[in-house]
Amino acid sequence: MSAITNNSAQVKASLIQKYPLIAFFVLAFGLTWIFMIMDALGSHNILPFRLPLPLMIVMGYMPTLAAVIVTNATKGRDGVHALLKKLLIARVGSRWYLFAIFGFGVVSVAAIMLYNLLGGSPAVPILSKDIPPFSGPFQFVFNIVTFFIIIGIVNGEELAWRGFALPRLQAKYNALTSSVILGGLWALFHLPLFFTLTGSSQAGASPLSFLISTVSLSILFTWMSNHTRGSVLMAYLFHAAANTWTRVFSIDHGNATVGWILTSLIALTAVIVIVTTGAQNLSRTHERIQEEG
Numbered sequence: 001m002s003a004i005t006n007n008s009a010q011v012k013a014s015l016i017q018k019y020p021l022i023a024f025f026v027l028a029f030g031l032t033w034i035f036m037i038m039d040a041l042g043s044h045n046i047l048p049f050r051l052p053l054p055l056m057i058v059m060g061y062m063p064t065l066a067a068v069i070v071t072n073a074t075k076g077r078d079g080v081h082a083l084l085k086k087l088l089i090a091r092v093g094s095r096w097y098l099f100a101i102f103g104f105g106v107v108s109v110a111a112i113m114l115y116n117l118l119g120g121s122p123a124v125p126i127l128s129k130d131i132p133p134f135s136g137p138f139q140f141v142f143n144i145v146t147f148f149i150i151i152g153i154v155n156g157e158e159l160a161w162r163g164f165a166l167p168r169l170q171a172k173y174n175a176l177t178s179s180v181i182l183g184g185l186w187a188l189f190h191l192p193l194f195f196t197l198t199g200s201s202q203a204g205a206s207p208l209s210f211l212i213s214t215v216s217l218s219i220l221f222t223w224m225s226n227h228t229r230g231s232v233l234m235a236y237l238f239h240a241a242a243n244t245w246t247r248v249f250s251i252d253h254g255n256a257t258v259g260w261i262l263t264s265l266i267a268l269t270a271v272i273v274i275v276t277t278g279a280q281n282l283s284r285t286h287e288r289i290q291e292e293g
Contacts, residue, residue, distance in 0.1 A: 016073040020293055021168050023073075025185060027066035028160055035059035036192035043197040050199070056154060063160035063189075071164065074293050086163045089231035096228050100237040103220075105245040107269065111262035112250055120257055130247040144248055152240035161186060162225050162235040167291035175222050175288045176279035183218030187211045201246070204254055213263040216270035217242065223273045223282045230289035 016023040035051060036059065042050040051059065071079045109126060116123050131143050161182060169178035187210060193202035202210060221235055228234050245251075251262055273282060281288040 016070055017293075020070050020074050021165065024066050024070045024160070024164060027069060028063040029189060031062035031066055032059055032189065033192055035062070036196075039199075040192050040196040043199065053154075057156075060154050061156035063157045067160040067164035083159065083163055086230055086232040087159065087236075088233070089229050090233055092228040092231050092234060096224060096231075096234055097237070099224065100234045101241050104238070104242040105249070107265050108245045108249040108251055108262060111258060111265055114265075115255075115258045115261050120255075124250045124252070124255065124258055126249055128247060128250045128252070144244070147247065148240055148244045151243045152236060155236075155239055155243065158235040158239050159232050162221055163230070163232040166222060166225060167230060167289045168293070170222075170288045171290040171292050174280045175226060175282035176219065176274060179219040179222040179282070180215055182222075183215030184211070186218060187214040190214075201243070206256060206259060209256075209259050209263045213266050216263075216267040219270040219273060219282065220266075222288075223277060226281060226283035226288045227285065 035055060038047060039051040039056075041047040067083065068080055071083050075082075112124050112126055131140070131147065165182055166178060169182055172178075173181065190202055190210070193200040194205070194207060196203055221238065224234055224238060225231065250258070252258060277284055278286075280286075
């Protein structure tokens with residue numbers, strides 16, 4: 001029995017070493033979807049509970065756990081340390097901090113203003129109701145920062161997508177192709193959330209709009225990563241900011257027109273990046289972050 005168990009473990013380790021990217025995506029989806037599906041079933045009262053916040057946080061780090069497992073199997077502890085060190089790449093220039101933190105907010109405001117200028121009915125206010133009532137500028141900023149930190153803590157995906165998967169994809173394909181592949185899989189990763197009735201950003205959203213915006217954002221993530229030496233810190237900030245600004249501003253998935261305008265602006269930004277930097281590297285320095293295995 002022990003010999004059979006050992007042989008099974010060796011086969012699994014061999015498959016991970018031979019197909020690290022496939023193994024990563026299978027693990028990332030499998031480990032996360034367990035939680036997502038449970039919560040979706042709970043939202044339909046098929047299960048008598050919804051996921052509490054501690055389990056939601058655990059769910060958010062399942063892709064990272066998958067990346068650590070595969071990295072450890074293929075490169076050992078040194079590889080895991082190298083992966084984690086990408087979180088510490090912080091000296092990248094102030095413009096990238098500005099883009100990561102405020103870029104999506106600017107696009108969100110532009111989408112709402114454009115909708116209102118085009119005579120959208122009813123007119124959409126800039127600020128949403130998700131942020132506690134405005135009681136002064138300092139309190140308002142404090143509320144947004146608190147929201148940003150909470151969302152950043154709950155979402156622990158980026159060490160997986162941009163830290164692990166992107167460099168390996170870029171070792172096989174050009175930057176644009178890598179971004180599209182990763183963006184498509186990243187969109188598919190959220191599939192169970194579309195079946196969650198409440199408490200999900202994807203509830204009521206257009207799947208096609210979500211796919212286009214996710215692939216476009218993936219291109220922007222790659223553009224930023226290839227200009228910041230693969231900084232996962234910047235990716236975390238950008239991801240947290242995107243999830244924050246759509247709650248600070250009135251990006252309501254119930255208003256399909258606003259959603260499509262936002263998607264169009266994100267896609268337009270991605271097209272500008274592709275035209276100005278080139279599909280090969282999505283970088284003016286003609287470099288892209290690559291990693292084998």
